[in-house]
Amino acid sequence: DVDIRDCPVIVPPGALFQPRPHDPAGLDTVADAMRWVNESAGASNAWVLAGDRTASGRPLVAGDPHRAFGVPNVYYQCHLACDAFDAIGLAFVGVPGVAHFGHNQHIAWCVTNAFGDYQDLYVERFRDDGAEYEHAGSWQRAHRRTEIIAARGAEPREIEVFETQHHGPVVFGNPVEGYGIAMRSTALDHPSTGLSVIAPMLRATNVAELFEVMRGWVDPVNNLVAADTNGTIAYHTVGHIPVRSRATAWGPVPGWTAEHEWHGLVPYDELPQVTNPPHGAIVTANQRITNDEYPHYLGQDVSRPDRASRIWARLDELVDATVADVAAVHRDRRSLGADLWVERLLALAPQDDYERAALELLAAWDRNVDVDSAGAAVYVVVRDAVTRFVAHGPAFAELSTPLPDEPPVTFQPAGLRLWVLLPARLARDDPVVLPPGASWNDALTAGLADGVSVLRGQLGDDPQRWRWGALHHFAARHPLGDAALDPPAVEVGGEWDTVMSTRPAIGVGFDAVWGSVARYVFDLNDWDESRWVVPLGASGDRTSPHFADQQAAWAAGELFPMRYSWDDITATAESTTTLTP
Template identity: 30%
Template sequence: MRRLLRVIILSGIVFAALLLVVAGTGVFVVRHSIPGYGGTVELTGLDADVEVVRDGNGIPQIYADKPGDLFAAQGYVHAQDRFFEMDFRRHVTSGRLAELFGKDALETDKFVRTLGWRRVAEQELGLLTPSTRQYLEDYARGVNAYLSTHAGSGLSLEYAVLSLKDLGGSDYRPEPWTAADSLAWLKAMAWDLGGNMDDEITRTKLAAKYPVSNIESLYPDYPYDRNEPIIATAAVTKGGTFTTATPVDEEARRGMLTKDLLKSLDTVDKVAKGLPELLGRGDGIGSNAWVVSGDHTTTGKPLLANDPHLGATMPGVWTQVGLHCNNVGTNCPYDVSGFSFSGLPGVVIGHNGSISWGFTNLNPDVMDLYLEKFSGPDAVVYDNKVRALSKREETFKVAGQDNEEKITVRESRHGPIISDVGDDERETGELAATRLKSTEAYGVALQWTALTPGRTADALFAINRAQNWKEFRAAASLFEVPSQNLVYADREGHIGYQAPGRVPIRNVGDGDWPVPGWDARYRWTGYVPFEAMPTEADPDDGVIVTANQAVVPETYPYHLTDDWDYGYRSQQILDRIRAAGKLDANAMASIQLDTKNRNAEVLVPYLLQVQINDEFDRQGQDTLRNWDFTQPADSAPAAYFNVVWRNLLELTFRDQLPESAWPDGGSRWFEVMRKLIMQPNSTWWDNLNTTQRESRDDILREALVNARSEITTKMAREPSNWQWGRLHKLTLTNQTLGKSGIGAVDKLFNRGPYELGGGSSLVDATSWNAAEDYTVTSAPSMRMVVDLSDFDKSRWINLTGISGHAFSSNYTDQTELWARGETLPWAFTRGAVEAKREHTQTFTKPEN
């Protein structure tokens, strides 16, 4: 269930926003919230003055004597630029959207409250080090200083729109920011980046109709023979530490794998005999990150690249910042620059004066669904005993209505009973009851690592301070959720990889299917020790590539997940690096823009073999001849192939799969089709809606012909006028008021469309959903290349801009550059920052 950031807009808000536009209450309201970046600001609690230097893109570089002053100023700056986004996020994470947007948001609120993100965040505060807690409080102090002098339309245009209708309310004033508000956003990111709950639910629905063997054919094994894992060899020593050494006892290793395989088969057998299992996994958000040693560079020092692929929102998910102690040392150890989240202090991805790091999603299976057998409304059965459920009441204020609404949240030992509030989860329990011939639906509980309080916030500050590989790994050991692939490089020439995170060890099963919560054998027995998590330092070949592919080979004894990306992006990056010779920052950036479609490379030879008699239809097929399989925005063959691909998936699977499981066209479907294309008489090719039996070539021919008709209707009759970017467009959409459906209102907050190249599961990952249309759904949310020989030669770019204010000059000032594949110089040293200075703002202590 990815409904959590879904925009909920009532018609009343839309109408009010339209009035704002039509009435033109004018330029003042529209521009009232745009902050000035100069002058002097009093900020309570400072030890000394703080200077904020901004360049023409509004990117702030903050200079202070003490860490507390740095983070207080960062809080103020984030509030200046993006407070509405921060306020919206905290309403999401605390299950309070209905307070702003009315009853239509209540379902989302109930689900979030049932999970208890905010409750967990509040519990985490007590686990953090005193310094981390203080930094969070300092940051909140800075945010609240801005709130003390700004309100309503002076904070953001969105508040002006809300104030015109009695929903968010004309008297709405944001409450003070707190440390827990910052921590709660980490839960939202953990939700978005972790677990396979959706896959389990889909598997269950499909298992009610299909045998498990049919389901598994849609989830191919990872192709280790073609697409390399991040670490080529992997084992755990008798002492419990990870090693890349090849295991000596091959017979023992094979015996272990056989045992594990049998255990997996036993679990699948239990599923096939009655449990309502889930099936279906769409390719989600991902990322690219890689690092090369000095052996591969023109400078003899490492280069590190990263481009996280996230939802394309307005404003973008990242904001750029530099945090600099005037005198770096024990008392003030921060000199760091990079990308952060508004609402969270520090830098999430970037570099300091000694090291650089990047993230991609490890995506281990850290969520399990447990079917709970109720014994009355207040208890469940576990280990042959009746166990009481814990219960709590949640109350919701709803804009536009006087009465509050309430729910009772029930929790088992495994976690919250999510079937009480989620339609998909409730259906999962009902399907389970049907298959197990039960007269009562099972409840469905979610066990998830992020619902256990942890110390990820400590890890972020420790990474910002780390000066070498040892300190970086020590910081990573605190990073619990969401589990990420961390790539590393330092100025001494070292490179590395570390997988941190809390990954469960299951007593029985592998987490792919829901399990009986009443059976104690399916419990989690602990977590993979950090010492045993995959890691590598200074590999012999001097290259580490992470792009959500398999992390380790099958020799690794712990189960991380079966839901890897299938490695088409990672292998293309590896191939480009190996063919490149010596790399510089520009060459690294060019790899980020690679648009080769390795799926097309497999399928086009089969498409060209199909006999098409009609000359008009054959013109489309002919565009694929001599194609180099790249997908720039102006490519005609790319346009035609992707229309064929969408039609091919529709013709092959939609007659046999429910709508919720229709192919999205990502890397899993690349691999499914790669195998299926070699089975010309598979039952998947047969169209159940016709009387005849179709084969592979029948469906390929129909896809080619249908695509010719579709692209002609959508674009042009002549293939020379086809362009992929005219179909594949990105509209940056405001998460709240940007989906009104009224053009004048949408134009206030949204930007685009932008015609793009790239595509799903390509290195330039401008993803689209083949179950819907060709619209870009996620994209590289930023791009960076860090040059460890000279940080000032590094490059960066944001998807949108620094500002969240719709008519600020920095709202989308980086987007056109991003769309063209260009980047900005990344000034780090004081001299480089001074050379780009355009605005200066000074924070000072109040005189009293």
């Protein structure tokens, strides 16, 4: 549920989303199928400027992936060179190549998650202790196997795995008891060819070659932005998305009827794409990909348009853009989402001097979520309190704790989901999510009182000391649980929907747990002018001086030189490691 007003789509660049109504009749099959179930149930930025909008006359590519923060870094800065290619970028440790963000001698590329819908759920009927399942009027043999999971200090655990040949493995339910929900995914339907594109993409010499290579990419479905030294800039949705009915895509459907099967894949050449758009820019920040006139269903999940709108606004200001100009966009902390909340909060009558001071701070706030901003602290803390007020209502009681047998790592508190959902409800004064009898003024009044209490409790009674940075730290923890391995904590600006995105754990605390795990700017005129940074450092060794030596720069939104030419690398290298067989 995203407020789609003034929402820029990716294709065509600069256009705004134009919705059209959908016929909900097909959803009846979803509800019917769920009768058989007797249990309760990414974001990133990337953009490119064409050469006619830059000082050098060649494109500039920039962006930053958003993920849960980790120790060591999620991405590893690396440079891979051989006779066949010379590529530099950000890689997952243990995964070959630089598939998501990087460049070679000729092209630069980056991605954001397209939130493509390439997985469907089917409610399956089983019999004979899960030995067979029903499909198209006949009973089919289910594949059953036992997986043994070894655990240190505990007895091995046996897991029974059931798989249907039509819809894939059972991921919920118990076929022995007669039902289960199977998940069909493009990544499981056939042997994946995704990794086969890595080496060819490192050898590509222009955007057209890169896009041809990416036909083999399967999942996840990504927004691919690219540019080459010839001046071409382009976008292409990449990945496999099945062709199926809306009902199949929107919820679990009966697996036994054969009425909800896939009908092949959306052809690669029909996926959204654009080359050298008239605006001379492409922006993707997980917003809607295209308008409803597009004939294929791609997915329903999208991010709010705030980040995309802010990036477009910043790019529209640029003339003869430089690397420094584009890098400055990374530091944008203007919260568009705050406007609605501040307007509604300022209409309240304060109940004491502390609430009055909080509202005065909001009234004077420029809507930039900076570390030294008291207004930013009031906004996020009070909005968090309103979210908790709603989440604790009876409508969300079943979402307050994990479901039976739900793995802890998959549980998302209701507050995390409501942070995204509430703005649209607030804008319409829609009380459907509120406790019975409560109005939005009630929720805001309670949130203001609770939020001010939290601010006083954590930061003291002096409102001038209510700094956002005093609450909001990048304080990642090492997975081994040893505090001696943790990096130092550092104050950071930004929030969920700012371009400089640093998401707190809504309803739990205010430290940043999710955000930019790398930032980069690629200069296609001079690769050595490119810049990058990661939250910690280039080393995963806690004893290395390079374990967290980029942290302060990352927190401030600054970037380091991304050295590419080997003469420059040799001249500035601190050390050299030679591996011998």
